[in-house]
Amino acid sequence: MGPMLTVARRELAGYFATPVAYVFIVIFLVLSGALTFTLGGFFNRGQADLQPFFNFVPWLFLFLVPALTMRLWAEERRLGTIELLLTLPLTQWQAVWGKFLAAWAFCAVALALTFPLWVTINALGNPDNGVVLAGYLGCLMVAGAYLAVGAALSAATKNQVIAFVLAVAACFLFAAAGSPIVTDFLSTRVPALAELARAVSVTERFNSFARGVVAARDVVFFASFIGFWLFLNAVVLDHRKAD
Amino acid sequence: MTAHGGPNLPALIEIEHLTRRFGAFTAVDDVSFTVEKGEVLGFLGPNGAGKSTTMKMLAGFVTPTAGTARIAGHDIADAPVAAKRALGFLPEGAPTYPEMTVTGFLQFVARIRGFRGATLDEKVAAAMAQTQLEGVRLQPIETLSKGFKRRVGLAQALLHDPPVLVLDEPTDGLDPNQKHEVRELIRRMAPEKAIIISTHILEEVEAVCTRAIIIARGRILADAPPRDLLRPGHTLEQVFRELTLAREAA
Numbered sequence A: 001m002g003p004m005l006t007v008a009r010r011e012l013a014g015y016f017a018t019p020v021a022y023v024f025i026v027i028f029l030v031l032s033g034a035l036t037f038t039l040g041g042f043f044n045r046g047q048a049d050l051q052p053f054f055n056f057v058p059w060l061f062l063f064l065v066p067a068l069t070m071r072l073w074a075e076e077r078r079l080g081t082i083e084l085l086l087t088l089p090l091t092q093w094q095a096v097w098g099k100f101l102a103a104w105a106f107c108a109v110a111l112a113l114t115f116p117l118w119v120t121i122n123a124l125g126n127p128d129n130g131v132v133l134a135g136y137l138g139c140l141m142v143a144g145a146y147l148a149v150g151a152a153l154s155a156a157t158k159n160q161v162i163a164f165v166l167a168v169a170a171c172f173l174f175a176a177a178g179s180p181i182v183t184d185f186l187s188t189r190v191p192a193l194a195e196l197a198r199a200v201s202v203t204e205r206f207n208s209f210a211r212g213v214v215a216a217r218d219v220v221f222f223a224s225f226i227g228f229w230l231f232l233n234a235v236v237l238d239h240r241k242a243d
Numbered sequence B: 001m002t003a004h005g006g007p008n009l010p011a012l013i014e015i016e017h018l019t020r021r022f023g024a025f026t027a028v029d030d031v032s033f034t035v036e037k038g039e040v041l042g043f044l045g046p047n048g049a050g051k052s053t054t055m056k057m058l059a060g061f062v063t064p065t066a067g068t069a070r071i072a073g074h075d076i077a078d079a080p081v082a083a084k085r086a087l088g089f090l091p092e093g094a095p096t097y098p099e100m101t102v103t104g105f106l107q108f109v110a111r112i113r114g115f116r117g118a119t120l121d122e123k124v125a126a127a128m129a130q131t132q133l134e135g136v137r138l139q140p141i142e143t144l145s146k147g148f149k150r151r152v153g154l155a156q157a158l159l160h161d162p163p164v165l166v167l168d169e170p171t172d173g174l175d176p177n178q179k180h181e182v183r184e185l186i187r188r189m190a191p192e193k194a195i196i197i198s199t200h201i202l203e204e205v206e207a208v209c210t211r212a213i214i215i216a217r218g219r220i221l222a223d224a225p226p227r228d229l230l231r232p233g234h235t236l237e238q239v240f241r242e243l244t245l246a247r248e249a250a
Helices: A002-017 A020-037 A051-069 A074-079 A081-085 A092-112 A115-124 A129-155 A160-176 A180-189 A191-200 A202-210 A216-240 B051-058 B080-085 B102-112 B117-130 B146-158 B176-192 B202-208 B236-249
Strands: B013-022 B025-035 B040-044 B066-071 B087-090 B164-168 B194-198 B211-216 B219-224
Touching: A002 A020, A002 A092, A002 B102, A020 A051, A020 A092, A051 A092, A051 A129, A051 A160, A051 A202, A074 A081, A074 A160, A092 A129, A092 A216, A115 A129, A129 A160, A129 A202, A129 A216, A160 A202, A180 A191, A202 A216, B013 B051, B025 B051, B025 B066, B025 B194, B025 B211, B025 B219, B040 B051, B040 B176, B040 B202, B051 B066, B051 B164, B051 B194, B066 B080, B080 B087, B087 B146, B102 B117, B102 B146, B117 B146, B146 B164, B146 B176, B176 B194, B176 B202, B202 B236, B211 B236, B219 B236
Parallel strands: B040 B194, B040 B211, B087 B164, B164 B194
Antiparallel strands: B013 B025, B013 B066, B211 B219
16 A cells, blocks of 8 residues: 555646646646537526536547546656666555656546536536536546556557557547447347447446446446556556656 | 675575567676675676676666576565665666755755655755765756756765665766765775765776676676686786676677
């Protein structure tokens, strides 16, 4: 536990020591706000809920989260600090989870800073705050899923641009897997794959969170999704750390 | 080799048949040696001879293709964390996190090494005193000169007063005065530790090492106290060139 949290703490402080944190948070807030009020029709819907906001979060994270994870391991390899970190007395797991937790906590901060939206709907009407909370939990789950994918891909390359592009592509796969375009296409041709696509879809599960349903199987899905990709991260790291 | 280790204690560093291949290329080829307490081993060889790879394997960063190593009795494969606790390692190029301050960086390392509170502050202060870093303690590492960066790396390796030190080119980039300081520091610590340093500077070997190993193409060519490597009328440099060039031609 100790070394893991120490790694997480250093990593999180690192975000705020460079402009990364501020750029990320500002862009996230501006884009999510703008999309919620324009395309989302926040006021025109006449409903006091955050549905228009939640609809856009997974798609924003699709680009912003890989921007966060691309430097996670690639930067350590470029600087050579990976050699320092992995020769300190900590297990590979502690390093992998420490970095992941730092990035996750950072996403939680960015999400928490959207609180003016929550204040707004509470001032305008009587929203179901349980549903709102479930929606935020869902956002955090999606962030965790994308972070784990991005972290594993960042461990595979020294080049941050490659890490970013690969992570966006991989996350898009899991974001789009449950969309009607993909499932309709697959169900007419390869029905077996359509089921699979729906099963691994991140957006599908997020939508039930956004509707206020926190189902155990969805939580288990995200937990195992994150666990799987971080396991992959450790394996890739072990094989490629010294290249 | 020397009597410092005592008759019954195992050597602090034991390397047995270490081999590392990268594809068809063998970087380190069946290297075995031990280093006992009180010894300062100079690791010499041309660039690409396998010095850094050997040190990286010892530090648990590169996984050996074959063979094993023990640090203070802990096997690097079976008990990596225990082995790393007993080791202070300065990686090649002395990598550090550029955005951190010197104090922040050393505190991070101390915390991973399990120090807390007053002990942590003491350890960090002692490491900075040993490497003369007090003047720059609050400066971000990226603003420091090459010599200071190298000393931050050194401070990080010494911080927990480990029984085993593995230093990859500890004096690279330092000016003559700083080189002298680091050599003095190594000499001062030597009686209590087993130390391996790699270097290109042959005078450094004569100045601080009790023993020298010359390696080329992944194999050990010579293993003896520096003065025994010298033959009448030859400098250490001539011996080094003869040994390593003959090996490369073969």
